[in-house]
Amino acid sequence: MDPVRNPFAPGAGTQPPELAGRDQIISAAETATLRILQGRHDKSQILLGLRGTGKTVLLNKIEQIAEDAGFLTSFIEAPETQTLAQLMFPKVHQVLRKLSVIEASRKAAQDGMRALRNFAAMFKVTIGDVTIHTEPEPGIADSGNLEYDLIDLFLRVGEAAKAAGKGWALLIDELQYLNEKELGALIVAIHRINQRNLPIIFFGAGLPQIAALTGDAKSYAERLFDYPPVGALDAKAAHSAIQQPIEQEGERIEPDALDMIVSNTEGYPYFLQEWGYQSWNAADASPITTTDVITASHAALKRLDDGFFRVRLERLTPKERDYVLAMAKLGKGPYRSGDVADQLGEKIQTLGPRRAQIIRKGMIYSPGHGDIDFTVPMFDDFLRRTQIV
Ligand SMILES: Nc1ncnc2c1ncn2[C@@H]1O[C@H](COP(=O)(O)OP(=O)(O)OP(=O)(O)O)[C@@H](O)[C@H]1O
Ligand SMILES: [Mg+2]
Known part of the structure; x- marks a missing residue:
């Protein structure tokens, strides 16, 4: 069928035509953002799942939800090699700048900027090739202990956001690449801020190994965070992930062909997109049949072998x-x-x-x-x- 109208979207973080089977996670995020903004308590969430299950897509969706609710948002993808302080600096800077142009939060945002400069100097943050050097003003975000200084910094950001009648949502993808100390400090800092009812919420996503934290951070994290599993879609959601987009385009797929896609992909979101995409292209005309899906399976597997799987093996x-x-x-x-x-x-x-x-x-x-x-x-x-x- 016409490849130009092909609705499927295999890729990393690409918005699927139908975000199937994630209603619960989305509605929990909606409720949490609204509650936090009203100064009520709610849980931050860490989405845990294997590769290609839709964590990044969900985190993007949640960022949108937070923006719509009245949050300033900072989305960070943790790479394997940078420190958390380095990653946080430009994001916090951007948020404070936005708050500093709002009359009600100008003063608090300026305090925040001072804390951020201390923080940057303490943790040797660089911008381009330049390391930030300032005389730290004693007392705010200058202990050199990441946990304490993050708390100080978040407090300032939270107070400025509150003064502006807004919230701040911090979203971090690929959390497993933070080291254990950073992840622990982050979790404890979020906890402290929530105890003061400041409008900050955190959403993370990563591979399942980050559930294995130790010490204080673990006991905090178990009580204070939800860990919604982001896995393969159940049969109903997997069917709808394929069927909806096709019907939305005014075309059809035979029930047997649909079952075949769901069974070949075991309901994994990335694979569903790849199979949907290839099946659409393999079919001469609507409805898509099992013969089309068999042809598509060869093409889909080849694309996965040459891309999704191979890039990972090469690392x-x-x-x-x-x-x-x-x-x-x-x-x-x-x-x-x-x-x-x-x-x-x-x-x-x-x-x-x-x-x-x-x-x-x-x-x-x-x-x-x-x-x-x-x-x-x-x-x-x-x-x-x-x-x-
Ligand atoms: N709920 C869903 N229904 C249908 N397709 C989905 C769904 N969620 C994600 N997808 C599709 O799955 C693919 C992978 O999504 P995404 O990149 O968000 O996964 P991920 O979990 O972040 O993977 P990785 O761990 O490799 O970063 C994309 O093509 C996306 O369109
Ligand atoms: Mg991802």
Whole structure:
């Protein structure tokens, strides 16, 4: 059918034509933003899910919801290599600048700017090649302890936002790339701010391993945050993710063909988009049939193998690759670390650092003690299909 009218949107963070199966998460975010703005308590949320399940898309949607509710928003994608202080600086600066042009919050925003300058000097934030040097004004955001200084900074931002009758929503994607200390400090700081009923809310997203925090941050986080799982869509939502967009275009898909797509993709959002996209293009005319879906499956798998799966494999060193290949040889996950070691003919202790490094790269995670699994759905199939001869 006409490829120009193809409604499907396979990609990273690309808005799907039908955001299926996420009503609960969305309505919880709507309620939370409205409550926080009224000075009531509500929970921040951390969306946890595997690769390609729709976390970024949801976080974008939530940012929109927060903006509509009257929040200033800061969206950060944590890369693997930068510090949280460095990432926060330009975002907080931008928010304070917006608040400083509002009469009611000018003074509080200026206080915030002073705190931000201290914070930047303390944590050696750079802009371009220049490190920020100022004489820190004693007393605000200058302890050098990230947790305390974030609290100070957030307090100032919260007070300025409140004075303007607005809120501030901080959204951080790829949270697993923050180190444990940063994530802990962030969580504790958000908690402190919420205790003072300041209008700040935090939404995060990341791979499931970030649930494994330690110490204070963990006890705070368990009580104060919700962790909505963002997984494969259930059968009903998966059907509607394919059917709705097609019908919206005035076309049809046969029920058997629809079932075939849902079963081939196991309901994973990224795969649904890819299968929908290829099935539309494979069909000569409406309705899309099972024959079309079979043709599309070859094309979809090839696109995944050459893109989604391959880019992730290429981030591993040869030794790390051996490790994940050994996992795939064992069949479907989760895998016992001991079994992977046996498969490689090595000792489990010797493999510890390698395993930890692959976790840091976000390729595998530990769903339970001593267990390991892929963060990319169907990655084991990919490895068996393309790497193991
Ligand atoms: N609820 C949904 N229904 C249908 N399609 C969806 C849904 N959520 C996301 N998608 C589609 O899935 C794909 C992946 O979405 P997204 O990039 O948000 O996933 P992600 O979880 O952030 O992945 P990653 O962990 O790799 O960053 C996109 O093509 C998007 O359009
Ligand atoms: Mg994402």
